[in-house]
Amino acid sequence: MNRVKHLFDKKDRDILNVYFTAGHPQLDDTVDIIRQLSHEGVDLVEVGMPYSDPLADGKTIQNSSQKALENGMKLDILFAQIKEAREYTNIPIILMGYYNQMIQYGEAAFLEKAKEVGVDGMIIPDLPMEIYVQAYRNLFEELGLTISFLITPETSEERIRQADKLSSGFIYVVSKSSITGTSGAISGEQEEYFNRLEAMNLDSPTLIGFGIYDQSGYNTACRHANGAIIGSAFIRALESDGKLSDKIVSFLSGIR
Amino acid sequence: MSYSVNEQGFYGEFGGAFIPEMLHANIEHLSKNYLKIIREAEFREQFDALLKDFVGRPTPLYHAKRLSQRYNTKIYLKREDLNHTGAHKINNTIGQILLARKLGKKRIIAETGAGQHGVATATVCALMGVQCIVYMGKTDIARQAPNVARMRMLGAEVRPALSGSQTLKDATNEAIRDWINNPSDTHYIIGSVVGPHPYPDMVARFQSVISEEMRWQLQEHEGREYPDIIIACVGGGSNAAGAFYHYLEDDRVCLIAVEAAGLGIDSGASAATSLLGTKGIIHGSKTLLMQTEDGQIVEPYSISAGLDYPGIGPQHAHLIQSGRAQVLHATDQEALDAALELARIEGIIPALETAHALAVLDKLEFKEDEIVVINLSGRGDKDLAAYIEYLENPSGRHKSDH
Numbered sequence: 001m002n003r004v005k006h007l008f009d010k011k012d013r014d015i016l017n018v019y020f021t022a023g024h025p026q027l028d029d030t031v032d033i034i035r036q037l038s039h040e041g042v043d044l045v046e047v048g049m050p051y052s053d054p055l056a057d058g059k060t061i062q063n064s065s066q067k068a069l070e071n072g073m074k075l076d077i078l079f080a081q082i083k084e085a086r087e088y089t090n091i092p093i094i095l096m097g098y099y100n101q102m103i104q105y106g107e108a109a110f111l112e113k114a115k116e117v118g119v120d121g122m123i124i125p126d127l128p129m130e131i132y133v134q135a136y137r138n139l140f141e142e143l144g145l146t147i148s149f150l151i152t153p154e155t156s157e158e159r160i161r162q163a164d165k166l167s168s169g170f171i172y173v174v175s176k177s178s179i180t181g182t183s184g185a186i187s188g189e190q191e192e193y194f195n196r197l198e199a200m201n202l203d204s205p206t207l208i209g210f211g212i213y214d215q216s217g218y219n220t221a222c223r224h225a226n227g228a229i230i231g232s233a234f235i236r237a238l239e240s241d242g243k244l245s246d247k248i249v250s251f252l253s254g255i256r
Numbered sequence: 257m258s259y260s261v262n263e264q265g266f267y268g269e270f271g272g273a274f275i276p277e278m279l280h281a282n283i284e285h286l287s288k289n290y291l292k293i294i295r296e297a298e299f300r301e302q303f304d305a306l307l308k309d310f311v312g313r314p315t316p317l318y319h320a321k322r323l324s325q326r327y328n329t330k331i332y333l334k335r336e337d338l339n340h341t342g343a344h345k346i347n348n349t350i351g352q353i354l355l356a357r358k359l360g361k362k363r364i365i366a367e368t369g370a371g372q373h374g375v376a377t378a379t380v381c382a383l384m385g386v387q388c389i390v391y392m393g394k395t396d397i398a399r400q401a402p403n404v405a406r407m408r409m410l411g412a413e414v415r416p417a418l419s420g421s422q423t424l425k426d427a428t429n430e431a432i433r434d435w436i437n438n439p440s441d442t443h444y445i446i447g448s449v450v451g452p453h454p455y456p457d458m459v460a461r462f463q464s465v466i467s468e469e470m471r472w473q474l475q476e477h478e479g480r481e482y483p484d485i486i487i488a489c490v491g492g493g494s495n496a497a498g499a500f501y502h503y504l505e506d507d508r509v510c511l512i513a514v515e516a517a518g519l520g521i522d523s524g525a526s527a528a529t530s531l532l533g534t535k536g537i538i539h540g541s542k543t544l545l546m547q548t549e550d551g552q553i554v555e556p557y558s559i560s561a562g563l564d565y566p567g568i569g570p571q572h573a574h575l576i577q578s579g580r581a582q583v584l585h586a587t588d589q590e591a592l593d594a595a596l597e598l599a600r601i602e603g604i605i606p607a608l609e610t611a612h613a614l615a616v617l618d619k620l621e622f623k624e625d626e627i628v629v630i631n632l633s634g635r636g637d638k639d640l641a642a643y644i645e646y647l648e649n650p651s652g653r654h655k656s657d658h
């Protein structure tokens with residue numbers, strides 16, 4: 001069974017999904033980071049495929065992506081790293097990247113390769129739902145890969161319902177209208193939006209991400225959704241001095 | 257075959273709106289309303305009046321006799337360089353500022369490469385009294401200082417784009433990120449026929465005034481509405497889109513798009529997007545773009561900051577792929593020589609971008625009685641530093657100059 005689906009079958013609260021950019025800080029850190037996150041009990045890892053033009057991302061992820069590309073990261077290297085990580089862990093692994101990367105690799109080849117090395121699902125923020133249905137849904141289903149669509153405070157109810165229907169892992173709830181990596185406490189307005197979503201009784205599990213960087217944000221997200229996604233804050237922690245494993249342990253102990 | 261956009265926002269297989277969900281509400285709102293708004297009588301009246309009284313339209317269609325003699329054919333120059341602010345870019349910004357006002361937006365953002373679109377945007381914002389923020393790559397801020405000063409004088413804030421290669425594509429990324437962060441009060445005025453649907457179609461419609469005027473001007477001069485050949489330079493493709501617009505379905509007219517070959521097509525330093533590019537997504541649009549095997553967008557190079565874009569508008573990708581438009585290329589050197597030639601035999605100093613269109617005259621074979629229109633997209637004031645350097649040292653051009 002797909003590891004993402006299996007996760008949500010057995011656990012429906014306090015799910016922690018951690019994002020990092022593959023190939024950063026060092027090209028070969030990917031395997032160690034996945035292993036360590038898994039060892040520390042993180043529920044899901046989201047591996048960012050570094051991209052030259054990450055439109056939805058703030059400074060932290062832009063910089064980590066640029067660094068990873070300078071380190072020589074390429075999709076085939078990433079696939080090999082994930083394959084290696086799979087020798088050590090059964091943690092659900094999701095790839096997050098931009099549609100252009102998938103097109104240039106060859107969409108079918110990309111998805112097949114991902115499946116083969118042990119990836120469980122995809123987040124492709126600039127792939128529209130309409131195009132997914134027309135061109136890729138069958139392939140995702142045949143391969144047993146999940147897809148998670150994003151919703152934001154501006155997303156209409158009708159479109160949220162559509163994202164609910166089409167998302168096969170979880171719905172990615174973007175916490176506010178912004179790029180990744182913002183700071184500041186969760187506002188009343190945001191909580192109202194989370195309440196509105198809760199009242200919709202969606203079929204898919206929901207994870208809240210963007211601007212979640214500490215324990216308080218994590219707790220708030222978990223009160224309103226099945227869990228939280230933390231990205232930029234984790235990347236910043238990886239960029240500090242010290243041993244990789246220590247940085248990871250210390251960061252996670254500050255979250256839950 | 258249709259060369260216009262279809263209901264889903266595509267030109268053949270190109271176009272569409274490949275944007276993160278954060279932009280969906282704004283883009284959809286624009287898609288649903290832009291045609292309705294720009295077809296309203298009140299909008300048309302305001303648009304036409306501003307183009308006439310503020311921009312100075314119609315621009316002349318000038319029979320360039322000495323240039324014609326030189327190439328043994330009949331050449332007309334569509335004088336977009338005589339527009340207020342010095343290029344065709346203002347046709348689009350006038351349209352979009354009126355649209356933004358209709359949409360109730362209070363804050364304008366834009367990207368700029370050479371600074372021409374930034375100046376055109378800052379100008380219309382001053383005209384309408386709205387806040388204006390222009391993103392410009394840090395590299396371009398350094399090499400286009402006069403336009404930066406103009407924008408500031410017009411009251412715009414110029415924000416350096418510090419990400420990536422710090423040029424036009426990164427300025428566009430920064431503008432899009434700003435829009436994600438400010439969805440409700442902000443309108444993004446894109447400067448070319450690029451970006452997610454409906455931008456390519458909307459910008460082309462605002463620029464279509466170029467070929468609309470060409471039709472009646474040719475009728476006056478030549479007793480027929482169409483030329484045999486239209487030549488325009490292509491960065492994103494907005495001046496070309498405007499010059500081609502009313503002739504797309506007219507097979508009698510040969511359409512020629514000129515891309516910047518930089519130091520040479522095979523030199524590794526060019527902006528020959530349609531030739532070197534492959535299918536993919538850039539700034540929310542499916543088109544041809546320069547990228548690595550791994551799908552990373554490549555930084556192009558041209559002496560001209562306005563042609564220095566790694567993609568091409570989706571309509572142009574379609575026109576080129578379907579064979580409706582032909583693509584030619586001009587190097588830095590050829591563009592500089594063509595600019596000098598026009599200055600000396602016609603008394604017109606063109607923009608470096610425009611000089612690329614002029615440079616292909618040498619590569620084409622004309623019949624004596626053919627009618628050729630070159631879209632003279634802009635004037636060369638902003639490029640004087642590059643021209644002076646070339647005049648002083650004609651053989652000394654090399655890549656470090658950029």
Ligand SMILES: Cc1ncc(COP(=O)(O)O)c(C=O)c1O
Pocket residue numbers: 343344369370371372373447448449489490491492493494495496561562563607609610633634635
């Ligand atoms: C004078 C002039 N021509 C052409 C261009 C290229 O843009 P487009 O291809 O959209 O016409 C620019 C862009 O800055 C310009 O300033």
